[in-house]
Amino acid sequence: MTELTDGRGILYPTKLPSFHRERAEEGIDAWIRWFWVPRWELPPGRTSRQRVLPFPASNLVVQSDGVKLHGPTTGTSHQDLRGRGWAVGASLRPAGIASLHADPHGIKNSEIAFDAPELHTTVTAAMGKGKDTNGLEHAIVAFTEWAAERFQAADANAMLANEMENLISSDRTIVRVDQVATHLGISIRAVQRLARRYVGLPPLAIIRRYRLQEAALRLRQDPSLNIAHVSAELGYADHAHLAADFRKVLGLAPSAYRSDSRDI
Template sequence: MVDDQFDGRGVLYPARLPSFHREPAPAALRELVRWFWIPRWDLPPGRTIRQQVLPFPASNLVVEPGGAILAGPTTGPSQRDLSGQGWAVGALLRPAAIFAISQNPSGTRDVEVPFEAPELHRSVSAAMSLEDRALGRERAIHAYSAWISEHCPAPDDSGLLANEMEERISSHASIGRVDQLASSLHISVRRVQRLAHRYVGVSPLSMIRRYRLQEAAQHLRDDPSLTITAVAARLGYADHAHLTADFRRVLGFTPHSYRQDSSRP
């Protein structure tokens, strides 16, 4: 089951998810964490669910029963096969936060690395073991927020600018080129490139393309009345062919086949 307020960007097949919640970060952490996400599953023997996502251009710090991992920014989709029982509590980190946790985000691109945070793991695991699952999620997020507050200093001006760069890309579908992004921020293209390298770990063009592709997938899935051509135009693609090429390059299938497949449970 998925929350009513669920932001579907990035999740390719929401109907196939186990119990999944996204919770906004507390106001004091909004410059450090975009949101917390908590999947939980309890599957019968022999059943497996494949979780397929097109991740945001960002890093995630994830607590699981076995420990904590730092999942770096990706250049493609990711998938994980879920079976048995399990849970995870992840924080989608904003650019200003990743520099405090890993000063080389490009070094974790497309990989997951163990992250030593025993206190965080202990407190989140204790919360997730509660019988009342809603209370467990609440306490897990509270514990996670306290750990972030203690270990991530308030962002400096450069970190805040990196956050603004990411926010512009996320919220303005009309931005399709790096020079447009730089102009909207009143800085040079070179500075945009440096910010993306230092605080995200992928190029600004990769960030733009990822958000546009996420949004294209969401439109195709959620609004059958929109033609593929209309989706391409809405998101600044030159034409239908460019959107199709982007889908094939990153996801390995066409917008048409995705629309058909995403409608099946």
């Protein structure tokens, strides 16, 4: 799972003070894809804006001031970091968000308070141990133990939605919804229902999000790559279609993003 280490989804990783992703252990991995833990300590008066192109998923996030459920997003998002802080988040799989909320589409582009006092107490105590890895590991263990008790067994539709996510995220040749339907052995309409109920986004938006993440990663990591070549490899009809997606979601052209990421 290269997403754990390659910074996929983080648009300007060199600006991130400290960030860790860790795969969810077997037993809860039907509900949680991975845990992610940023930490920061900035000088007084300084702000660090973190821009991300989020994975097409919801996240359950613990911070010092409480627990929040973040719904899926339709574009980029950002957070302005100041002072000292941390967060411990769980990237929820389709079966995971289904166990916590009946309508992820209804919390699209928003966040809501989530009642989990035990989770907040144990994770906060672990993160209070300091900057060492030990505190981070204890926080993830505490989150894992809470999840094992809290989440409900996934039904057949939830597991099919997980399979849909696996397919789209891992197979870059998937560029159309009918391809997903064929692989899963269901109708296009059934794919659309799965995506809305278990992700909260249209299936084509999920596909394009993963392809855009891949494009951003490759353009950032290899300045010599031809943008048209990247477009073709990721299933876009041509350079113009990739550029249009970039502008719509990221607000800038691929060439401008590559230039920005080099200047940071």
